[in-house]
Amino acid sequence: MKRLPPTLVARVRTASNRVRSRATGADIHPTAWVKAGAWIEKGAVIGAYTFVNRRVEIDNGTTVGEHVAIAPGVRIVTASHELGPARQRAGKFSMTPVTIGDGCWLGAGCTILPGVDVAPGCVVAAGAVVTKSTEPNGVYAGIPAQRIRDLG
């Protein structure tokens, strides 16, 4: 299959990010690459050279740094509720921002919960649920996610 020249790819990517930014109100850097089927809410920020794969959901109030890779099915959640009474457990709505540091890789299907800062240089393993902020340069896996490896 003939490959498209890189400048054309970059131009198409920039145009498509512009359309997405206008449509959803998210701030998507022109050099980021957002695949079709990703949902990025108004108020989210996606940094330079970051890759957002299909079926990713990113809530309002999320800031994703540069050179981040976000695998299919990742959910970054900033919205929550106070626990309400039995007749409606999802009580008063709350929103707590999330940040994903530069260089991180979020593995397929992981979930980042409200208020979490994933520090730069981290890998979040596939399927993990990150409930607390991480320290830089580590691999985090499991539910709740634990640091399983230090990275240089």
Ligand SMILES: CC(C)(COP(=O)(O)OP(=O)(O)OC[C@H]1O[C@@H](n2cnc3c(N)ncnc32)[C@H](O)[C@@H]1OP(=O)(O)O)[C@@H](O)C(=O)NCCC(=O)NCCS
């Ligand atoms: C985290 C990951 C990168 C592997 O990291 P690693 O440090 O090389 O890990 P290893 O394969 O050496 O495994 C180390 C331990 O972590 C465990 N582990 C690996 N991945 C895990 C996961 N997703 N969840 C829970 N535990 C996991 C392994 O079972 C192993 O446990 P053990 O020491 O008890 O045997 C990889 O498992 C992963 O999740 N990759 C994501 C793939 C993906 O999302 N691809 C989409 C394309 S972008």
